[in-house]
Amino acid sequence: ERKAAESAPRVPAESRAPAPARSPVADTLAWKSATETRSLAGVATNYAAQVLSSDFPLAQRVGIEALLGRYRGAGWLAGFVAGEYQIPLTATNREIGVNLETLAASAGVEVGHLRGWPGEAENFSWRSLFGRLGAGVDFDYVSPQPGTQAVAASLAPAHWSSSVVIRAALGGAFTLGPWFTTDVRLFADLHPTGVHYDVNVGGAVQPAFSPWRLRPGLALGLAFR
Numbered sequence: 001e002r003k004a005a006e007s008a009p010r011v012p013a014e015s016r017a018p019a020p021a022r023s024p025v026a027d028t029l030a031w032k033s034a035t036e037t038r039s040l041a042g043v044a045t046n047y048a049a050q051v052l053s054s055d056f057p058l059a060q061r062v063g064i065e066a067l068l069g070r071y072r073g074a075g076w077l078a079g080f081v082a083g084e085y086q087i088p089l090t091a092t093n094r095e096i097g098v099n100l101e102t103l104a105a106s107a108g109v110e111v112g113h114l115r116g117w118p119g120e121a122e123n124f125s126w127r128s129l130f131g132r133l134g135a136g137v138d139f140d141y142v143s144p145q146p147g148t149q150a151v152a153a154s155l156a157p158a159h160w161s162s163s164v165v166i167r168a169a170l171g172g173a174f175t176l177g178p179w180f181t182t183d184v185r186l187f188a189d190l191h192p193t194g195v196h197y198d199v200n201v202g203g204a205v206q207p208a209f210s211p212w213r214l215r216p217g218l219a220l221g222l223a224f225r
Contacts, residue, residue, distance in 0.1 A: 042225035050217030097145030108134020
């Protein structure tokens with residue numbers, strides 16, 4: 001038996017059967033499941049429409065922001081800073097009117113989830129879902145205006161006021177190529193301190209305009225990430 005085994009022909013290594021080929025799908029899934037970290041940086045410009053209250057017309061804002069963080073796999077965590085300018089708007093009733101112009105500054109954190117790897121998608125498609133939480137300050141330039149009735153009013157001087165704002169947002173991004181996206185966000189601003197603008201009629205002070213403490217809005221943005 002030993003002699004038979006020793007005399008049996010040896011099969012060269014190069015002629016042995018190759019190992020079973022791995023499935024390309026399995027390779028892709030394994031690659032996408034691996035944790036990958038990379039830096040994230042971006043800038044964006046935004047246009048937002050916001051409801052202040054039933055007393056005011058729709059507020060319109062334009063803004064710019066910067067984002068810095070890291071991707072980890074299909075998700076990311078980043079910090080952001082943003083600035084906004086509210087186009088002047090005017091509310092008027094019979095007794096008095098008010099013109100509001102706002103400069104806003106804020107900062108916070110953003111978390112999100114990619115539906116594809118960065119640079120992978122090149123056609124218009126849903127790219128990611130993200131949420132934000134931040135805080136900042138609104139600087140309002142308040143300019144009292146005459147009311148609609150013919151009786152003359154004594155107007156207070158125009159002045160600046162400030163208020164702390166907490167903002168939460170939920171949005172999604174759609175690709176405009178490998179790096180640009182268009183963002184759609186639903187957001188709400190919470191003002192911990194209530195604000196109202198008063199009028200004095202015959203010695204009785206009463207609110208003329210009362211913006212809501214919770215102010216919803218919709219924002220559209222063009223982002224480079």
